[in-house]
Amino acid sequence: MDPQTDSQAADGGRVLIDHAHEGHFGARLRAAREARGYTIEACGQALRLPVRLIRQLEAGEYGGIDYQVYLSGYLTKYGRHVGVDEEAIQAELARLAPRQRQPDLVVTGGVSHSRYLLERYVTAATYVVLTAIIVVPMVWLGVRGTLDRDMPRLAPLDASPVAQQDAPATSSTSAAAVASATQPQAATPAETRPEDQQPVLASMAMFPPLDHSAARTPLATSAAAPAAAATGQGGHELTLNLPSASWVEVTDATGQRLEYGILPAGTQKSYHSDSTLDVRIGNAGGAQATLDGQAVQLDGFRRANVARFRVDIRDGKAAPVSY
Template identity: 50%
Template sequence: MEAALSSQATEAPQATIGQRLAAAREARGWTIDYCAETLHLPRNVLRKLEADEHLGIDYAIYLRSYITNYGRLLGLSIEAEIPRVQASEPQLVSTGGVSRSRHLLERYARAATYVMFTAVIVVPVAWLGISGALDHNISHLDPLDAAPVAASVAASSEPAASTAQVADATASKPQPLNAPSVVAGVPGLAAAASSPAQPLMASIMPGLEDRSGPAASAAAPVAAPAAGNGVVGAGAHSLDVGLAQASWVEVTAADGKRLAYGLLPADSTKTFRSDQDLTVRIGNASGATVKLDGNPVALDAYRHANVARFRVAVQGGSASATGF
């Protein structure tokens, strides 16, 4: 039978390899599906081999391997004819192109877009961090533990008394309209009268915003501290504050009333009496001593950056100091 199949396949000497493969398969009565399943190849590949359509099949060694295996399955010896099979290369077809100028334009336009978006995000953030978020009034605020604050209070204690005396004397005597001002002969008063009033401000902590504005004064009444010793308020519990150095003192009751808010001079003692809880802040705490109902209060436990902050808690008829 093998001889008959070979003779049938070779009857047409001009038959191509594909025609010989198809004739051998039909002579055996095999279908394309059977051959494809046996060779583990797609059916369309075998159809192209039988039609001598090699375009679209893997080139060179793969195409020749397909033909060799298919011929062996069908009992054909076609190895000698395989070199005649030319694996046609598919022709490359240009589907479109971009000019060099357009390519460069798109490339640099994309980079410029990234730079622009980066600038839009980074520049406002940097500007806010440098100018918008900084407090321009911070130059007018001094920390309580700074030496210039204590020096300014000490230097201004004596001129304050002489200024008050001169003001009383001036008010008691009528002055003609064309008379020179009496403040011109008093040292320090001429400069104060010629320049606008500039309040002396200090902050509880360095960088803390000024709390002496209209909003702060409207929130709670402020009791101006006396220059010397004295007692402020009334109540069963007493808080004694002794200052060896000039210090900022703020004492606020639980109802929001401020018993003290300002700079107290050195060598002064203040007593605050109250039946309510008190919130106490003392600047330049290294030069201050505090007693609560006659018992000393250690400020070191409540001091941070030379500013002591504590709360006087009144409960059950007794008062105690706690931090906050």
């Protein structure tokens, strides 16, 4: 009778490990291999197992094999190869079954759903706030800098010196001057704010974002200068008649400016030249221009209340053209 069966009968059917017979099945494996004339190397090559592992199986040294499933596979495969009975193989596997180690249970703590949601949304909100703190100031600075640099400044076409030049023309008698002198307090507020009565139009030139009072200084200076009746020399004559204050720029072919500034209302001025002239007139709604005595239709050259044309001279004749 097999010792394994005796041990089970004596202990009420419990499976015990008989350390005294651990080498018994290994000896049967070795005897079966030698009976067939196999070498350990030939068996290892046929079964694709290491020679060291086959030696451990024949010696009954199972301690180097970590898991029971591997040990059962090795014993079954090697026993069938050398011709050991299937019953003997199963008996050895049953004897070794208690050697299998159950995996240890690991206790893990759970997280409540509310805490999970809180941590999730707090993290997302933190990223959103940090992104807003970094991006919003950069966008604001970029947009503000672009607007200050690119937007044209609005400047009145009339300045205080021009308004002061028109004031004597409106006075018809010396009695009105005496009356204004007797009431200095009433006249002072009207003179300190002449810009409130002037039309505000966009200048055709781009100005840097400087102080408005400093930017107006060149315009006021040019407007305060007395306008001459004629400017330049040449056989062709361009005459401008301005019923209202207008911003005027006249440039010759060399790039020299014959006129650049605000001319007061009622100005009539002529420009003489034998070469091309570039003309720009702001507030051109009522302005009139003649070229060598011929009227120039400014409506065809006007855009957004600004007339812009070029005096082109060909074959001794001057004619206005667009540019």
